[in-house]
Amino acid sequence: MLHEITLTVNGDQYAIAVRSHQTLLQVLREELGITSPKRGCENGECGACTVLMDGLPVNSCMVLAPEADGTVIETAEGLSVDGNLHPLQQAFIDHNAVQCGFCTPGMLMSSKALLDRSPHPSEDEIRYALVGNLCRCTGYVRIVAAVAAVAERE
Amino acid sequence: MQPFDYYRPKTFAEAFELLTRPDRTAVAIAGGTDVIPQTRDGIRRPDLVVDIKGLPGIRDLVVTSMAPCCGTGPDECLYVGAAVRMNEIARSNIVQDHWPILADAAASVGSEQIRNRATIGGNICTASPAADSAPALYVLDASVLIKGPRGEDRCLPITQFFTGPKRNALKRGEIVAGLLIPRPPAGTLSYHEKLSRRKAGDLSIVSVAVMAFVSAGNTAWRVALGAVGPTPVRAPESEAILAKRHDAEAIDRAAASAYGCCNPIGDIRSGLEYRQAMVVNLTRKAIRAVVAQLPQA
């Protein structure tokens, strides 16, 4: 079944036709060419597909495409403003919070949502907010440090 | 995923019609955090998905005096619409202030991403014996407001809603509209814990909810456990023991009695022996945690 939906992604409005059983992740990657949200498990476990939907981090693999009608979506591609990296992106670079990079877009979106909601989180809060984003490379040390550094600054 | 049709009805009548279409396999979806993985894995094979999030009142989280089906009891209820998300419950000031054990239970679900989609209605409808919201709902004496296609609403105590592992009391076409949760008296103490293999983001091995409130010089207790049998359980014998005394020996007897209420199995998350031991230890810990908060006699 086809649905005509409109959604805003990284500030751009889209009006597209989607099928009932597609997921938001598929729509972003395959219809809109937004590839930073990744397929990691497609079961809501790994968080590599995390996007912000109306400001809240969700696993885009678990949102049906028609459910995204009328929503505002943010992904890593939209984090920089006027060509300047978002403080979190810069912090990830500065703190070497990136290794293979596959979990990075999801980590950034979860981190941004945390700081939007709670600008000065404790280390416990940071770790708790990132529980749904699996990383096999970094051991999370630098990711937590990068988020904490941005939180401290603001 | 296999293809299916998707509808988002605006009225309950529309929803009932969709859910009862003959020759269709329909499923209601709220947060999708159970239905989507189940559909992807082929456990469910719907050809019709009914998104209930647009139904009137289904997202409400309000304190109400609606008491027709709360039975006797306080006339202030929390109404939680079926499609209210776990993070909304966990972060609501009202819930944190007056139904804190429900906030704790909601906060124990999965991850941030899951809690922003998973709903309390979905959690009880999936009816896993390990449902994260269940022990809290059990000690809170919650009721489930069910709307049906023939126009009859009914209200079921939560303890009657879970009928078996992954089985609930809904009849074909029925929809959970919301939960009605009486407000515990002022000064109620509570403790909730979920034990799992990892510190967070995991299903539970054993979960426990304990509540106590002092009224007319007596302390009333409520104890409930999850992941310990075909459905979550209340432990009325434990509650009776604690109502009389809550010294160390009574706590042990209450924990032993809770163990007697449970009929756990060994599964992929825990062997039987460990789960049984954790019923005792976790119940004991929860009771002690509440006792520690009691005003000195």
Added chain:
Amino acid sequence: MPTSTPNPVGKSVPRVDAFDKVTGSAKFVDDMAFGPGLLYGKLVYSPIAHGLIKKIDVTEALALPGVKAVVTGQDSPTPLGLYLKDRFVFAHDRVRYVGDSVAGVIAISEEIAERAAALVHVEYKELPPVFDPYEGAQPGAPLIHPDLGSYEVVNFIFPKPGTNISEHFKLRKGDVETAWAQCADVVEDTYTLPQIQHAPIETHIAVARWDPSGEVTLWAASQSPFAQRDILAQSLGVPHGNMRVISPYVGGGFGGKAGISIEANVVLMAKAVRGHPVKVRMTREEEFLSTNVRQSLIANYKIGCDAEGNLLAMEATYYFGGGAYNDYGVNIARAAGYSCTGPYDVPNVKGDSYCVYTNRPIGSAMRGFGMPEIHWGIEQIMDQLAAHIGMDPVEFRRRNCVRTGDTILTGMTMPQVDLPTCIDKVTAAIGWDHESKPSAPNKARGKGIAIMWKAPAMPPNPGSSAIVRFNEDATLNVYVGAQEIGQGAFTVAAQMAAEALGVPYEWVRVSANPVDTKYSPYEWQTVASRITWSMGNAVKAAAEDAKGKILDTVAAYWNEDPEDLDIKNGVVVSYKSEREQALKNMVIYGLPNENFEGWQGGPVVGSGKFMPTYVTGLDPETGQGTRAVVHYTVGAQAVDLEVNNDTGAIEILKIASAYDVGKAINPDLVMTQIEGGAVHGMSSAFEELRFDDKGHPINGSFVDYKIATSMDAPRVIHGDIVEMPLEDGPWGARGVGEHVMVQTAPAIANALYNATGVRFKDLPLSAEKVFLALHPEGVELSCELPEPGSSAD
């Protein structure tokens, strides 16, 4: 941030790939677009652990609209494999594990391919399975590879035809039998561990296109583009020059994307639909079901020392559960065999390391390559012996650990290593000498230490090569065939090129994304923690080659001796005349003679290679040889943990690590390896692939195969870098990417013993196991327990 960093080796300069990865512009295979002609493939898997294929019926699958072709084992009769050719692309006549691929369906969409895969009907005759490697190695066990004797095998692997033993490595040094009699104390014990998986966040994925012209292109998430090209060319009969492998960034490898896994399947499927690219991506469930794993191990150790605590003798017997195909696993058993003493100086050694076929997923390279597996037991039995003679475990290790110049178990002289300093660093960092109190009355606290060694396990002649080429503005491109799998390979390549040339780090571009066998210089594989060392040497050589050419040109231009010239910060300088020449433009256009009467020089291109020339074979009966391996990296880890007496939960409070990397090319990247490795090592101690008694996986998803989350990782990870330079390392560097997780599990076990007095010999660890071991009588209660369910409603 400085915009110009001269002499970047030894500095923690920013990664070259971080910007792309944080902006989401870094592309992985799944992000690449192949146009509307792209077809999708799905593999069909065996549902049984062991059986003969009687019949494959693909008619129903082919009849489904949208299905283009179905490929089976009949379409590829040539066996393939890295060290032992024991596999077919699709199962030929026999399936050997639940998840063995028997067919591939190609269709116009993923959905249709998935539906069609379910319509491929295979008839099997079930055979008795073998799951335990010890049982599988006994005479009379059902044979998983009856034709083992006819398989092509490299000359340093020794399978036993007529058995399930695909490799038997023998180590005989000195005389253990006599030595036991001289020991003051002897301990013997058995340690086991199950199969676990790499679980990279990016699953295995490949796209292949077989052009009608005969050119074959494979895009894969791969640590081994050149090795894959080689294996594919050989097994599919395609000339190497026609076989092109392209690999962009890899979303985590850990060895799982080394060698060959699904790539051959995808190439064969592409052959059936010539001209169309075919994409196969493993779902997470398929990743767990079908792709490769770390082998299981049953290890028996016997060690003895004299009254002073000097190790005199050691006997090690390994039964590796190699899984259904051991083409890579045989080398793990071998590497374990020639390292079986662990990082210790032991004069008398008897080692037998067997790789055994089992009807389980394919045991293949996983971070550590046999070292985590064997150190699980070694580091614990050392503690056991130390306890027997009343010696502190740290003292025992200081006394017995291997040092530069020692003659190790293969008869090789140990190249430069500094393990004592590593031990000193971690014991200081963990506070070994003072007992830490538990944080609550219901907790127990303990500390443990473990040391390690590992050599790159490679054939004797693995080569690296590199090219350096300038641009007009004197920025330069470094070409390597090494892969960026997150470890920082591209960054250190840029650092080393800049250092060797004498230009700022920021002038260097790494031309390796993607690695493309058509354009990239040869690199054996990105495995074995060899890239900083081997690729580094090649990059250094290429940069020095380019520098030499520049200096020759400018020296001739100045009529000076090139020996008096150097390049500093991108400028050629003469120490003699103090003249200067900027690199800009001259590296392409050369230098004009006076009055433009002709030109000198021209485009500068440097090339370099590195291949070790000194590795010798080992005697098949004794494992002795002049030089078994290129070098060892050593390290130490100490763990401080608490155990919750009521739940058995283990809380790792702190991990302290120290590794001798020879020279830290980028110290902060070494630290990030230490941190990631500590958590990976910790997580691995709690992981297990579980199967039912028919061999079906029962925890094949992240729901029940749990890896460490941000909440599970220890809050404090301390790292120290030790630098005893390696003779033939670039600036003295040797690798560390695997070593950082090798000994974490036994360090935890040793700390658990310290905290609880219980020794855990069988992985995985779990709160459940710890609790049941601490409370063999059950929970402590002041009253009796009723029957379960006795008071249920």
